[in-house]
Amino acid sequence: MQSQLLRLTVLLTFILPNLQNLSAKELENPRAITVIGTGYVGLVLGSCLAEIGHQVTCCDVDSRKISSLERGEIPIYEEGLEDLVHNNTIKNRLFFTTSLKNAVLESDIIFITVGTPETLSGEANLDYVFSAAQLIGENLNRTKTVFVKSTVPMGTIIKIKEVIQAHNSANVPFSIGYAPEFLREGTSVSDFMHPDRVVIGVENTETSQLFTEIVQPILDDGAKILTTSIASAEMIKYASNSFLAVKISFINEIADFCEKIGADVEEVALGMGLDKRIGQSFLKPGPGYGGSCFPKDTLAFLKSADKNSIHLSIIDAAVQSNNTRCEKILTRMEKTLGTFQGKKIAVLGLAFKENTDDVRESPSLKIIDYLVQKKAYVKSYDPIATQNALKFYPELNIARTLYEAFEDCDAIIVATPWNLFTQIDWQIVKQICRGSFVFDTRNILCPMEVKNAGFSYMGIGKKPLME
Template sequence: MKIAMIGTGYVGLVSGVCFAEFGFQVTCVDKNPAIIERLQAGEVTIYEPGLDELLTRNARDGRLIFTTELASTVADADVIFIAVGTPSRRGDGEADLQYIYAAADEIAAAMKPGAVIVIKSTVVVGTNADVRAHIAKARPDVPFSMVSNPEFLREGSAVEDFLRPDRVVVGVHDERGSNAMKRVYRPLYLRETPMIVTTLENAEIIKYAANAFLAMKVTFINEVADLCEKTGGNVQDVARAIGMDNRIGSKFLHAGPGFGGSCFPKDTRAYAATGRKMNAPQTLIEQVVMVNEQRKRSMAERVIQAAAKSGAKTVAALGIAFKPNTDDIRESPSLDIIPALQKAGLTVRAHDPEARSAAEPALPGVVWCKSAYEAIEGAEITVLLTEWNAYRALDLKKVASLMKGNLLFDLRNVYGEQDIDGTGLEYHSIGRPRLGQSA
């Protein structure tokens, strides 16, 4: 079986490499020749732990090929995955499907009879059926199958998620598509990984509903943190206790500056927009979207108020990526917080272990530093924005000695009371009592 993967972004590259690891012949296609040249040279174009080793091995063994030639690749493929971007559309928040339909047009022109076309991109309900009709109209003489196969990859652990998933969701409209997916995922089936085979529409809704629910958990615990701050509670203790209830679960109950990344922001907007369009308002998710945007603004305001009170002029920002173990900055809280600090007249010195090259064009005026300690030196305020391991064991006495001031805003609750004692730092966290407060 030959697999074509259209798109070498986050989902396409991880999926293509992992399918090759399953033993299939995989050809990944992208229109950007610069990206393909880098991949052909063995250079991974995204930061994802473990991906470089798999790419190198499978390319070396001839199972993984990268090309800009879509037509010839599709013409020879048994299963064709579409893994192109579906960004938020400006104005209404709906998913922009132009790249899906552009790929569908090119696939229709080149596909062989019996091809199985799989949309792996996140698309709103009804898209697979519409694309199927679109392709059938263009090539009424060529039989093909349509499949929805949403991804559930977490950036920073995507390889592990692909190779050892909680479940595989497959939406089909015929038996040929179902059988092809069972063959594609046979290595997981042998490990007894649950495979949910359902309709095209169900698969589309499952993806959005899953991300919307997780985003809602993040927003919920952030609001609990606000209540804890007003009442003397500790959000970590609360989250630990409620997470022990197996009806709730402990994951995604970590208070912070709001969710970001390539999925939750755009998917919650698109899910809410679909609800409005279908006259089935998703009011909980509408609120989640609004509260998350407010969250990022409120985090910036905390720092700005502290700077005004203390006379601070310089802030050290540690972490730009939306989460650790990725260089992805898409809709990261830092992209809202840092410009707000700059607008308030503060100089920002920043460090991130992996995201600098992506973030530098997006954050003009930021002073970029080679280490956390370099960023901290001379700053009156330090703000920990992303919980990279590199920031989990900072020498806080050294931090205090390097800083011109003593304000540490830990927006990820990395440190505890035992870490702060004796450092001289005034420590502000999320949803917990203040530590080391100045007299």
């Protein structure tokens, strides 16, 4: 019930008004577009391109994913996405297929949005992008333009072009562009429709003009488009993600210092962020960055720089800081609690951030891992991400409701900043749980409210409030 309310609030506040703005616009020249890879990026891209008027076919090698989409079931959780997929499927503007070959043969514009996960050595695994490139090359039946959206290291787009050409036996002309994706999971539909900027890396002006024409309704809404060389676009994507990762690690370390000397990191972040040169965003301390992008992209960027004999020492330091982040804050909690051994801990949140079901590299799972190693008994709750978490961590002990998680627990850890957790009635919780410790790793609770209910409150980078 609470999660439905949360979804409805986000839908009414952020998604629907934005979609209504866009549906009023008509595309002058709708195109037949194929999107290869139907994950978080591909499905959002495909359904948003359909929403602005294009004829889109999303294809994937994962037949279960495609079958569920054909049945109208959305395999990922993103606000507004379900409506977008349904509306555009009904309007015959959005199709799903596992027949990659046909999807490539039938369109003139192809987007590559397959995954580029981390290899064991920390580099980006490019097998999936090269396999998509080979398929395109083998099926170049007429002139086509390929736009890559997958995040790839410096120099990859030219290699993708070479792979396509190596399989282009009829020597059909084609062009390539790199359109890095900047959407944030949790708000990706809104981010796609209202981006801060759109970047397109190209080899010629025709390709950038075509891209501009495809996304024109989004640009009409005020977004800036920046056309660059392919190398610059590749660099912009990794440099942007790494910069944000650095900002997070930076404020996390400042938070540690604040705790030591009795300053409040939220006041500090506000004071810093009011300076326009610094800005407010990404100055929230917590258990470290996670998700499917920052951890792998920072590592891949370091590896790519290494190969070019460049040492990105600032990014390296941010990665090191992030690697030890969870352990650092858990050690502090353990000191307060005496020991984790044998304690019952409620961990609130499994997703790597709010409003998503994505648990890849989630700090919450790292926290649970640590607690289990320390022989604590963990019960967790997440409004959306449970099924995905169970795929990574089948032995997780999951509460069916939020309040069930508190039953007989000795301590509570807020691990994901779901808005739902800000609405907890701490007076009720006090009656259900055994202990009196609340660790808010996201600083989302009202410390006084928690304390007044009889708990000791510990946030990040601020003085604890003891009961």
